[in-house]
Amino acid sequence: TPYRAAVLTPSGSWQPPTRAIFVGMGQTERISECVALLSDRHARIKGLWPLSALIAAAANKKRFKPKSSTRDKLKAPPRLPLTLALIATPTGLRQVLASGQTPLFSRLSLNSSESSLLAENVLNEARRTVQYLIAQQWITVTDLPIATRLWLPAEDEEALVDSANDIALDVQVLTPVDDAYLLLLPLIKYALPGLQLLPAANRLAWRAAQIGRVAMAVGTAALVIATLWSAELAWEAWRSARAFARMRQ
DSSP, X not given: OOEEEEEEOOSSTTSOOEEEEEEXXXXXXXXXXXXXXXXXXXXXXXXXXXXXXXXXXXXXOSXXXXXXXXXXXXXXXXXXXEEEEEEEETTEEEEEEEETTEEEEEEEEXXXXXXXXXXXXXXXXXXXXXXXXXXXXXXXXXXXXXXXXXXXXXXXXXXXXXXXTOSSEEEEEEEEOSOHHHHHGGGGGGSOGGGOOOOHHHHHHHHHHHHHHHHHHHHHHHHXXXXXXXXXXXXXXXXXXXXXXXXXX
C-alpha cells in the first residue's frame, strides 16, 4: 500500500519534532498489528486518524460553534454545514462529505493520472457522487447545491466558470496542490478526538494522557495562584507587624 512519512517542525523549543506517517490500512487487524509493532519499539503513539478526518478539517478549518441559550437546550441541535471535499492523492481522487469537521462519507475514485484529475473530470465525478448520496439518503435535494472544495494538481478557471450555475455543486475553492499529504500533515492537530482509530487499550491510554496534561496545567495554575496569594498575605502580615512595632515605640 502506498505510504508517505514526514517530520513536522516543532511549534516551540519545548516540543520535540513529531513524525507522522500516512499508510493505507483497511482492516482493524492491520491497525492493531501496526500499533503493537510501534509499541514493541517503545514508540509513543499520540493519535491515529483516518485520512477523511484530515480532509474534513481542511474543508472546515473554523469550528462551527452555534450560539445556545438555556431555552435552546431543549431543542434539537442545529445541523452543521455540509461540505463535499475532493482532493487528489497519490492513490486517486478522495471524496469526503463532511458535516462541520466530521466526515460522513468517504470514497476513493478515479486514478492518480493527470488526465483523470482534470477539473472537468473531477466535477463530473462529484456530480455522480452527489446523485449517489441522494439515492442513499446521505443528503436530500434541499441540501443542493452543496458547498464543494477542490484540491487538484492544476487550477482550471474555465471549469469554474462552467460550474457557476451548477444545480448540484457550489464550487467555492479550487486550489492547486502538488502534494496532498504535505497539505494535510499540519491538520493532524485539528483532527477531532472522537475520530481516533486506535484500539481500545491504546485509546484509553491516549485519553488518560490527555486528561493528565489538562490536570497538570490546572494544578500548575492553582499552584501559581496559591503562591501569589501566599506572597500577598506575607506582605500584608509584614506591613502589619511593622505598623504595630512603630505604635509600640
